[in-house]
Amino acid sequence: MPTPTPSESKPELYSPIGNLETPALLVDVDVMERNIDRYASMAEDNGVRLRSHAKTHKIPDIAHRQHTQSDGGGIVCQKLSEAEVMAASGLEDIYLSYQVVGDRKLDRLVHLSETVDRFATTVDGVGNIDPLAAAAERHDTSVRVILEIDIGLGRTGVEPGDTALQLAERIVDHPHLEFAGIMAYEAHVKWEAESEAEYETLCHEAMEETARTVRMIEDEGIPVDEVKVGGTATSPYSSRHPVVTEINPGQYAFNDVGEIEARQGPLGKKTAL
Numbered sequence: 001m002p003t004p005t006p007s008e009s010k011p012e013l014y015s016p017i018g019n020l021e022t023p024a025l026l027v028d029v030d031v032m033e034r035n036i037d038r039y040a041s042m043a044e045d046n047g048v049r050l051r052s053h054a055k056t057h058k059i060p061d062i063a064h065r066q067h068t069q070s071d072g073g074g075i076v077c078q079k080l081s082e083a084e085v086m087a088a089s090g091l092e093d094i095y096l097s098y099q100v101v102g103d104r105k106l107d108r109l110v111h112l113s114e115t116v117d118r119f120a121t122t123v124d125g126v127g128n129i130d131p132l133a134a135a136a137e138r139h140d141t142s143v144r145v146i147l148e149i150d151i152g153l154g155r156t157g158v159e160p161g162d163t164a165l166q167l168a169e170r171i172v173d174h175p176h177l178e179f180a181g182i183m184a185y186e187a188h189v190k191w192e193a194e195s196e197a198e199y200e201t202l203c204h205e206a207m208e209e210t211a212r213t214v215r216m217i218e219d220e221g222i223p224v225d226e227v228k229v230g231g232t233a234t235s236p237y238s239s240r241h242p243v244v245t246e247i248n249p250g251q252y253a254f255n256d257v258g259e260i261e262a263r264q265g266p267l268g269k270k271t272a273l
């Protein structure tokens, strides 16, 4: 029988290194588990939930480890298809941190939301709120929704303040949507901060901006149960702010080259995590 090619054989954990054909991506599982433990302890010390982002690896086995090591904190996915793969692997607590559009995808999203124990998705405008509400209504159900605000990255998210409040009210007015909270990804800090002190200051400012919007929404009688923030570089600082309930770092499991590059300079090895 011919020897199978790498694409024909299933990758195996703990197989002898001599059996590997190169190039191959290797993970030092001990180091990865130590990294996950460090962030789990940091989250616990700061009184927030660690819900790890799985977009970096997209591997259910690693997502299960992150979920277990964070005491059942759940996971985050950036794409609907990734969330479906994680759900199929048995993960029951999934947050989709990106805006989904298109009726077919929204039908899949509603189905996923029905399938797992706990699910939430992200919106940031009328253009994705109303079609999501319509999809939930088509399936005679409701979907938990997180409103993303843009606190500096300029990628996705609605402006904080009045505009965010108006969208929160719009979500609450839809009988098939449940307003569950706010997401604010302060990744701009990673590129702007050049010292640990600057990380502290910029993360604090970003969280103050988030808190201002949360207060405005709560002042209108809308509870903001969840406030999700944070990537690998910023979570240790942002999670100290009392407005934060949850952090969503992803790269921390590996601390890849991009992450290390962003921490060079004065921050360097001084970084606690």
Ligand SMILES: Cc1ncc(COP(=O)(O)O)c(C=O)c1O
Pocket: 053, 055, 056, 078, 097, 185, 230, 231, 232, 233, 248, 249, 250, 251, 252
């Ligand atoms: C919304 C959101 N939250 C969290 C993360 C995780 O950030 P990091 O990969 O820096 O840990 C990402 C990654 O891009 C993201 O897009």
